[in-house]
Amino acid sequence: MHFTKMQGLGNDFVVFDGIRQPVDLQPEVIRAIADRHFGVGCDQVLLVETATSPGSDFRYRIFNADGGEVAQCGNGARCCAVFVRRAGLTDKGVITVETLTGRLTLQHRSNGEITVDMGIPQLAPADIPFRASEVSSEYLLSTGGDTLRIAAIGMGNPHALLRVPNVAEAPVATLGPRIETHPDFPERCNVGFLEVRDRGHIHLRVWERGAGETLACGSNACAAVVAGIRWGELDHTVAVTLPGGILQIEWAGLGQAVRMTGPARVVFDGVWPLSEADCTSRREA
Ligand SMILES: N[C@@H](CCC[C@H](N)C(=O)O)C(=O)O
Numbered sequence: 001m002h003f004t005k006m007q008g009l010g011n012d013f014v015v016f017d018g019i020r021q022p023v024d025l026q027p028e029v030i031r032a033i034a035d036r037h038f039g040v041g042c043d044q045v046l047l048v049e050t051a052t053s054p055g056s057d058f059r060y061r062i063f064n065a066d067g068g069e070v071a072q073c074g075n076g077a078r079c080c081a082v083f084v085r086r087a088g089l090t091d092k093g094v095i096t097v098e099t100l101t102g103r104l105t106l107q108h109r110s111n112g113e114i115t116v117d118m119g120i121p122q123l124a125p126a127d128i129p130f131r132a133s134e135v136s137s138e139y140l141l142s143t144g145g146d147t148l149r150i151a152a153i154g155m156g157n158p159h160a161l162l163r164v165p166n167v168a169e170a171p172v173a174t175l176g177p178r179i180e181t182h183p184d185f186p187e188r189c190n191v192g193f194l195e196v197r198d199r200g201h202i203h204l205r206v207w208e209r210g211a212g213e214t215l216a217c218g219s220n221a222c223a224a225v226v227a228g229i230r231w232g233e234l235d236h237t238v239a240v241t242l243p244g245g246i247l248q249i250e251w252a253g254l255g256q257a258v259r260m261t262g263p264a265r266v267v268f269d270g271v272w273p274l275s276e277a278d279c280t281s282r283r284e285a
Helices: 027-034 074-086 172-180 218-230
Strands: 002-008 011-017 044-050 058-064 094-098 103-108 114-117 139-143 146-154 158-163 190-198 201-208 212-214 237-242 245-251 258-262 265-271
Touching: 002 074, 011 074, 027 044, 044 074, 058 074, 074 094, 074 103, 074 114, 074 218, 074 258, 074 265, 139 172, 146 172, 146 218, 158 172, 158 218, 172 190, 172 201, 172 212, 190 218, 201 218, 218 237, 218 245, 218 258
Parallel strands: 011 044, 058 094, 158 190, 201 237
Antiparallel strands: 002 011, 002 265, 044 058, 094 103, 103 114, 114 258, 139 146, 146 158, 190 201, 201 212, 237 245, 245 258
């Protein structure tokens, strides 16, 4: 299977063209590809397939490094836009892709960046999904003896957001997995630790469901800006500084879609596996 290694702000992907070649991605194959020591190494594996619904150009599928299939990946969406043009699958400047739960519009910009229409955020607990009796901009979450104030927001995938005084010192590796697997998020969640610098700028670190801490998470950046606007702390256009770089996020408010703009780059092309005999990717039993 031919693949392209790509990255969006250091959130890295192994991308397969499932239109021109048969691609079989069983969970154990995804885990082997994503392994940073025995495989290629990536946060997510992406698969581009033929669209199944009218009005979409492609089907865009996303698998976390742990092998689980999910419905949304913002940085991956920008990489998908670059991948389909580079592979000669389309020459369109505006591309529509279907995901597990919705549709995204990807727009190539004249400066080489890509803007993604990430859809309308889900605020109703049942849609996120999150266990709460009513919609609120802030919820209390009890974990390990602590009570945390969080926002819970769906961007096609579930997100928890916490304010921190300084992202550099945020307990991402300890609190991240506890919130990811908290029973109030029945499908687990991505956890964003956000520091508001001013009304147009936040710093953000993200513990991703199924991947651990990544250098950037586009959908969590969108959810963080939605949370900050609902708290009354942010304007409608916000620069989000992540460890891997900066995203521009825009949200006009309730009922409106979130727009995310940023780069996407090719790292290299490869073949997986080279051959059974050459394949050194498996952990020895
Ligand atoms: N890195 C992504 C999100 C990938 C999926 C996420 N880990 C989940 O499980 O929902 C992004 O840029 O949005």
